[in-house]
Amino acid sequence: MRTLNCDVVVVGAGPAGSMTAKWAALGGADVIMIEKRPEIGSPIRCGEGISRSWLERVGVEVDPKWLARSVKGAKIVSPSGEHYVTLDESKAGNEVGFVVDRVFFDKALARDAAEAGAKIMLKTAATSLIMEDGKIVGVNAVSHGEPLEIRAGCVVGADGFESQVGRWAGIDTSLKTTDIITCYQYRLTNIDYDPDFTEFRLGSVAPGGYAWIFPKDENTANVGLGVSLTKLKKPGEVKEYLDRWIASDSRFKNAQPLEAVAGAVSVCPPLDSVTMDNLLLVGDAARMIDPITGGGIANGCYAGMYAGKVLAKAVKSNDFSQQVLQEYEDDWRDKLENTLWRDWMAKEKLISLPDETLDKLTEAVSKVTLERITVGTLLAAVRETYPELVKEFEDLI
Amino acid sequence: MNGGRPKETNILKVIDMKVSAERCHHCGACVGSCPQNAIFMNDFVLEFGDACNRCKRCIRLCPAGAISEEG
The missing domain is CATH 3.50.50.60 (FAD/NAD(P)-binding domain)
Structure with missing residues (x-):
């Protein structure tokens, strides 16, 4: 040999x-x-969405060959669609995101x-x-x-x-079953949307996870979602969740897929x-x-x-x-x-919250002035508005 | 330590879990999630090993709905 x-x-x-x-x-x-x-x-x-700040710290130079799009901000949308937390370039300095070509x-x-x-x-x-x-x-x-x-x-x-x-x-x-998210994603083209914002949608559109839109170009984006394994009842259900969301959202009315991606992610300690x-x-x-x-x-x-x-x-x-x-x-x-x-x-806490609570939470956080959108700043905003939700781990915030 | 990776001799007796080649996206979600480490992907072919204890986690988990019980 x-x-x-x-x-x-x-x-x-x-x-x-x-x-x-x-x-x-x-x-x-x-x-x-x-x-x-x-x-x-x-x-x-x-999903190909990344934040920008860490690249320099690990010695990776930004290269137009892999940078699909530089977005101006992020938008987190509540289950009802009525409330959202948004942050754009004007407030975010350099902390906005990239969508890459893996x-x-x-x-x-x-x-x-x-x-x-x-x-x-x-x-x-x-x-x-x-x-x-x-x-x-x-x-x-x-x-x-x-x-x-x-x-x-x-x-x-x-x-x-x-x-x-x-x-x-x-x-x-x-x-553990509770620490696995199953995902499905299309690269959708011919969509009518705001290509300058990544979007994260909470609640029963993707139980235990979230749905996302990561812009690739003016009318093409990675559109996908992840659902907690604990919330899945039958084979192939995660794809049904995604197909249902796409069918219900007018931005995707004329959309066509260029690529389908399946996968799982660990969400464990x-x-x-x-x-x-x-x-x-x-x-x-x-x-x-x-x-x-x-x-x-x-x-x-x-x-x-x-x-x-x-x-x-x-x-x-x-x-x-x-x-x-x-x-x-x-x-x-x-x-x-x-x-x-x-x-x-x-994650353990959020997964237990019904749509109504997530709606109230999003509404409350949307009123807090954020300098950046990171998990840390969002959790700090939750602590300000719904301290009981994060009291078990507030020392880590 | 390899979770019962199938040897040439026992691939055929592999069990009652079925993978639809038409549905499978070869994403590896089942491989990484199997509590018994009993699923292997070799050159885009999914195989179940002896260690499989029919917990059926993979059936619900597969994003493409490609895994089922035979019979």
Whole structure:
């Protein structure tokens, strides 16, 4: 069997994997990143809406190749449609959002990893961990149909929502029914809408989740929704929710689909540990998706950067023990853990609220002056108006 | 530790869960949500492993309504 040797093998070439590969390679690590699909970034499994502020902090330059649209603001609409919280550019400074093209965004990040010196292998799927004397020493893979052994000092599981690497290693990434959102989305064209605002719609249009419109161009947007698994009664129901919303909203009267996207996101509390001797997890594989927004790219990129930097250090001492990787564990927790807990608790609360309460809540928050729309500022506004809703986690707000 | 990934020999005895290739979007929602880690996607083919305990979470969860019980 063919064998390759490297310092770090990254399983999965999404944003978190590419960031890990890039920062590890920049620090001198010999990195191989494998991707089971024949194309990085495709097929898309994402709403593609991101906030802008974090890109610079993880060293990602805005590139017109992947920037589909820069929106002027965000609008959060109550279940009845009568109340909404809106925030536009004039108030928001630079804190407004981007809608990206993941097909190009993921490739741009992988290109950065390649420029830093990482090697990329497509159509290469990890099939199991290689264990020797109880120690993880790499992954077995199938590359273009041929078996391949990739031996490495550290295995990085960046294999997304359906992560196998963590499970093979014995890290419990299993999800409770209440912590899974099932999603369906169309890229709809020929729609008549405001292409300058992202829209989030609450309530029974998407029970336990929300419905979204993320503008791609003047008459095309990603239109989708996510429903809590606890609210789904029959197969394929999430698509029925979406089709029903689209049929009921006059903006979509003449709409036609260009693409259909299915998927699930985790909305769980942070895991107890994502590191062990010779292995770590990043991004969706490490269940780092924000439980309120369902967004995973920013958190995955932060984690990837932290992991890559720590791996670069580990290479120098040739020590990939958990003790060394703990620095990564500390870094991502320092940045993300409180927010993940806060947003998980907020999600648990919001999921229990009927449409009438969400309407009142939206109305109340709409009267509060916000400087930015983030989960943090919105929850602070809720605390001002409905303090009892957030009293269990107000210290995290 | 692999949740009963099917070996060549036992793929055929796999059970009473059925995947509609016509409906499946290959999104991996079922793979990541399976409490038993008993679902695998290999080159766009979904397989159920021995570890499946028929909890049927995947049937409700599949956004495309592609999973059902056989029979």
